[in-house]
Amino acid sequence: MPMPLSGAEWAAALVFVPLLAALACFLVPRAANWLGLLAATLILFATLGLVRGLLGDGPLRVAVGAWAAPLGIDLVADGLSAVLLLMTALVGLGVSAFAPAYFAEHSEQRRWFWPLWLLLWTALNGLYLAADLFNLYVMLELLGLSAAALTALSGSATALNAAMRYLFVSLLGSAAYLLGVALLYHGYGTVDMVLLGERLEAGAVASAALLAMVAGLLLKTALWPFHFWLAPAHGSAPAPVSALLSALVIKASFYLLLRLWLALFSGLAGLLPTLLPELLGLLGAAAILWGSVQALRQRRLKLLIAYSTVAQVGYLFLAFPLTGVQAGEIAWRAVLYLALAHGLAKAAMFLSAGGLLRFAGHDRIADLDRAAQRLPLTLTAFVLGGVSIMGLPPSGGFIGKWLLLEAAFTQGRWGLALVVLVGGILAAGYVFKVIGYAFTATKIAQEGEAVPLAMQWSALLLAFGAILLGFAAPWFWPLLEVGAPFAAPLAEIGTEAIAEVGAVSEAAP
Amino acid sequence: MASLNLLPLAIDLVLALTLLWLAWRALSSPDLFRAVVLFIALGLVLGLVWVRLDAVDIALAEIALGAGVTGALLLAALAKLQSAEAETADASTEQEGDWQGCSQALAEPDAKSKPTLTASATMDATGSAMPIALRILLALLLLVPLAGLGWVVWQLWLPAPGLTDLVAARLEASGVAHPVTAVLLNFRGYDTLLELAVLLLALLGVWSLSSAPHLGDEEQEPALAALSRLLAPLMILVAAYLVWVGAHAPGGAFQAGSVLGAAGVLLRLSGWRVPPRATGWPLRLVLVLGVVVFACMGLVVMAFGQPLLGYPPGWAKPALLAIELAATLSIGAILAALFIGGRP
Numbered sequence: 042m043p044m045p046l047s048g049a050e051w052a053a054a055l056v057f058v059p060l061l062a063a064l065a066c067f068l069v070p071r072a073a074n075w076l077g078l079l080a081a082t083l084i085l086f087a088t089l090g091l092v093r094g095l096l097g098d099g100p101l102r103v104a105v106g107a108w109a110a111p112l113g114i115d116l117v118a119d120g121l122s123a124v125l126l127l128m129t130a131l132v133g134l135g136v137s138a139f140a141p142a143y144f145a146e147h148s149e150q151r152r153w154f155w156p157l158w159l160l161l162w163t164a165l166n167g168l169y170l171a172a173d174l175f176n177l178y179v180m181l182e183l184l185g186l187s188a189a190a191l192t193a194l195s196g197s198a199t200a201l202n203a204a205m206r207y208l209f210v211s212l213l214g215s216a217a218y219l220l221g222v223a224l225l226y227h228g229y230g231t232v233d234m235v236l237l238g239e240r241l242e243a244g245a246v247a248s249a250a251l252l253a254m255v256a257g258l259l260l261k262t263a264l265w266p267f268h269f270w271l272a273p274a275h276g277s278a279p280a281p282v283s284a285l286l287s288a289l290v291i292k293a294s295f296y297l298l299l300r301l302w303l304a305l306f307s308g309l310a311g312l313l314p315t316l317l318p319e320l321l322g323l324l325g326a327a328a329i330l331w332g333s334v335q336a337l338r339q340r341r342l343k344l345l346i347a348y349s350t351v352a353q354v355g356y357l358f359l360a361f362p363l364t365g366v367q368a369g370e371i372a373w374r375a376v377l378y379l380a381l382a383h384g385l386a387k388a389a390m391f392l393s394a395g396g397l398l399r400f401a402g403h404d405r406i407a408d409l410d411r412a413a414q415r416l417p418l419t420l421t422a423f424v425l426g427g428v429s430i431m432g433l434p435p436s437g438g439f440i441g442k443w444l445l446l447e448a449a450f451t452q453g454r455w456g457l458a459l460v461v462l463v464g465g466i467l468a469a470g471y472v473f474k475v476i477g478y479a480f481t482a483t484k485i486a487q488e489g490e491a492v493p494l495a496m497q498w499s500a501l502l503l504a505f506g507a508i509l510l511g512f513a514a515p516w517f518w519p520l521l522e523v524g525a526p527f528a529a530p531l532a533e534i535g536t537e538a539i540a541e542v543g544a545v546s547e548a549a550p
Numbered sequence: 551m552a553s554l555n556l557l558p559l560a561i562d563l564v565l566a567l568t569l570l571w572l573a574w575r576a577l578s579s580p581d582l583f584r585a586v587v588l589f590i591a592l593g594l595v596l597g598l599v600w601v602r603l604d605a606v607d608i609a610l611a612e613i614a615l616g617a618g619v620t621g622a623l624l625l626a627a628l629a630k631l632q633s634a635e636a637e638t639a640d641a642s643t644e645q646e647g648d649w650q651g652c653s654q655a656l657a658e659p660d661a662k663s664k665p666t667l668t669a670s671a672t673m674d675a676t677g678s679a680m681p682i683a684l685r686i687l688l689a690l691l692l693l694v695p696l697a698g699l700g701w702v703v704w705q706l707w708l709p710a711p712g713l714t715d716l717v718a719a720r721l722e723a724s725g726v727a728h729p730v731t732a733v734l735l736n737f738r739g740y741d742t743l744l745e746l747a748v749l750l751l752a753l754l755g756v757w758s759l760s761s762a763p764h765l766g767d768e769e770q771e772p773a774l775a776a777l778s779r780l781l782a783p784l785m786i787l788v789a790a791y792l793v794w795v796g797a798h799a800p801g802g803a804f805q806a807g808s809v810l811g812a813a814g815v816l817l818r819l820s821g822w823r824v825p826p827r828a829t830g831w832p833l834r835l836v837l838v839l840g841v842v843v844f845a846c847m848g849l850v851v852m853a854f855g856q857p858l859l860g861y862p863p864g865w866a867k868p869a870l871l872a873i874e875l876a877a878t879l880s881i882g883a884i885l886a887a888l889f890i891g892g893r894p
Contacts, residue, residue, distance in 0.1 A: 228710070
């Protein structure tokens with residue numbers, strides 16, 4: 042069957058469908074639910090079209106407005122962007138299906154949720170398709186502002202405080218990133234990532250730009266010790282918003298950091314480009330331990346899940362010290378898998394927390410009072426998400442951690458491997474803490490409110506997605522390899538490990 | 551002759567020193583109103599600096615947006631803060647506690663400066679106490695990246711390998727004769743479209759938070775009313791001129807939109823209100839018009855075999871003018887609505 046649209050048109054649809062849908066939701070608030078769901082479906086469709094085109098024709102690079110870079114702006118898509126676009130589309134559809142029921146009782150919140158969320162989606166898709174450093178800055182602005190506005194949606198004092206702090210952090214991060222862009226443009230006369238990668242030389246300008254951009258993006262990604270804003274913001278936002286922030290927004294700045302590192306800085310000689318990966322790995326390890334311990338100590342469910350995000354962000358940075366050597370590139374694939382699995386699993390967990398909140402009217406973990414018997418679908422979603430977060434087979438989280446351990450073992454990095462394992466055990470601790478209370482009866486039996494089925498099933502389907510990701514490895518690798526985003530081709534470096542994982546995940550059920 | 555050559559240098563030196571002085575005074579002033587006025591003055595001087603750097607477009611934008619609109623927004627926010635101060639005394643103490651917790655959390659890694667130093671503490675603008683030693687330490691810590699940045703900027707080579715020549719070479723095909731407008735609307739039109747979306751998003755964020763303060767029909771000041779009757783039509787005329795002139799000289803939608811927004815602010819201050827039947831979808835339509843026209847124009851050309859946002863030869867000029875007009879209306883409306891603050 043011939044493709045109905047070209048890759049360039051799918052890419053345009055990915056940015057313009059959410060943008061125009063956001064405006065339509067603003068103009069006609071009464072139809073917002075339907076418009077939003079329609080847009081979410083169309084975006085998933087466009088993503089699948091783009092993915093199909095990538096698998097058939099290889100990586101995509103199109104000029105916007107017929108002015109090729111460096112004068113104009115180019116859009117690109119390769120395997121790395123495709124998997125993140127796919128995750129965004131799946132989580133976005135799940136949250137969009139959850140939101141109408143959740144906001145049914147708060148019509149004023151619903152009215153603003155849709156345009157803000159669709160603008161956030163525009164920014165996410167645009168960011169994954171961008172290859173131009175300044176265009177990426179515009180996307181970061183769109184992303185940060187919409188995320189902060191969504192955080193404040195409930196209007197409570199805690200939420201407003203957290204949103205304000207989030208906004209400041211986000212602006213500071215963007216400003217630092219922009220400083221790096223300005224330095225690079227002055228030094229090398231282009232903001233196109235590919236051209237810059239060819240022209241960039243080690244030196245003071247490159248080092249300063251690298252430091253400024255990394256600092257700004259770490260702040261936005263909430264890597265320890267820059268995580269201070271995350272728990273209040275993700276914990277006090279409405280449940281669908283928390284799911285979006287934890288599953289998607291954090292990944293966008295991590296993706297940008299990874300992209301910059303791969304395209305511009307990883308090849309540079311000098312002290313800084315060799316030291317930085319070690320430092321990032323160290324901070325990642327600290328984040329895993331600190332975030333998990335904090336999650337264990339929380340008494341409120343949403344804060345527990347938020348601190349779990351602090352820990353899971355740490356895993357993404359463990360790859361930096363593991364790459365750069367022969368056979369090291371397997372670590373990138375590992376963290377990409379972890380990022381995807383975390384996106385689906387964490388969205389499911391936050392959505393089920395929203396269901397529990399609606400059911401019980403609070404999210405105190407100690408008073409869950411037999412929620413497992415009374416709200417089985419939602420609890421199943423939470424547990425399945427937790428399984429992936431812990432990294433138990435056959436989930437997507439398991440594949441990611443397995444590959445990460447593989448990379449750490451082959452290079453003799455026992456410390457990192459130990460952190461991965463300890464993080465998994467601590468994650469089991471905080472997930473089972475919630476499960477335990479959900480099965481126990483409290484002294485005073487609690488009344489529960491009915492939870493709409495749309496809320497329960499959207500969470501459950503996302504959780505299933507996180508588990509099924511464990512079986513998707515054979516389809517996942519060819520897609521990720523489109524355009525060879527990690528330089529060294531897959532064939533040379535880790536076929537054994539990947540074959541092993543395939544065998545394990547097939548044997549697991 | 552030598553004195554003539556020195557004159558530009560002297561002007562630059564005076565501008566630079568004034569800029570630094572104004573910035574310092576604005577930051578250090580304990581009186582918020584004074585700080586805002588100093589900030590507006592800073593924007594004006596910064597505009598002059600841009601003129602000295604031959605960047606007239608940025609100078610216009612800086613004075614209209616940086617000094618004018620931002621100043622008006624800050625003053626409006628200040629007025630709200632002062633009227634709300636008395637009501638929320640309890641809430642603010644709660645917040646202070648929170649902020650102190652935050653600053654202590656930030657200070658944690660530095661275990662040596664314990665809060666026991668509070669005896670010599672000074673109160674800063676947020677009301678939280680910070681030991682003087684900690685302040686000095688923070689300042690020193692901030693000086694390190696600042697010095698590093700200064701050193702890097704010193705190292706930068708001149709002339710920078712920019713894109714000026716390339717822009718000049720393709721100017722003819724862009725549909726406008728002014729390079730800045732060509733970059734904003736044609737070469738990098740995708741960015742500008744999304745920047746318009748960012749502006750709209752800022753308004754959505756404000757509207758999602760609260761409804762507009764209910765201003766009573768207070769007594770109009772006759773002088774202000776007379777002045778606004780005189781000025782508002784003139785400002786609309788200036789805005790139209792700025793859009794038109796943007797095609798071949800400094801000007802364009804953002805500058806024109808900010809003049810239009812200022813006209814809206816002036817009308818609002820002199821007691822004019824948007825009629826209630828227009829605050830619904832007609833107002834929302836004006837607000838989104840810029841993004842809608844820009845985006846649809848960019849998509850429609852795809853049906854004719856052009857790339858996204860790529861205008862066919864000969865059509866670029868009318869297309870860009872239509873986009874600029876729609877964008878000017880939307881920017882003006884959004885800026886005025888931001889000043890009013892809160893949904894209607």
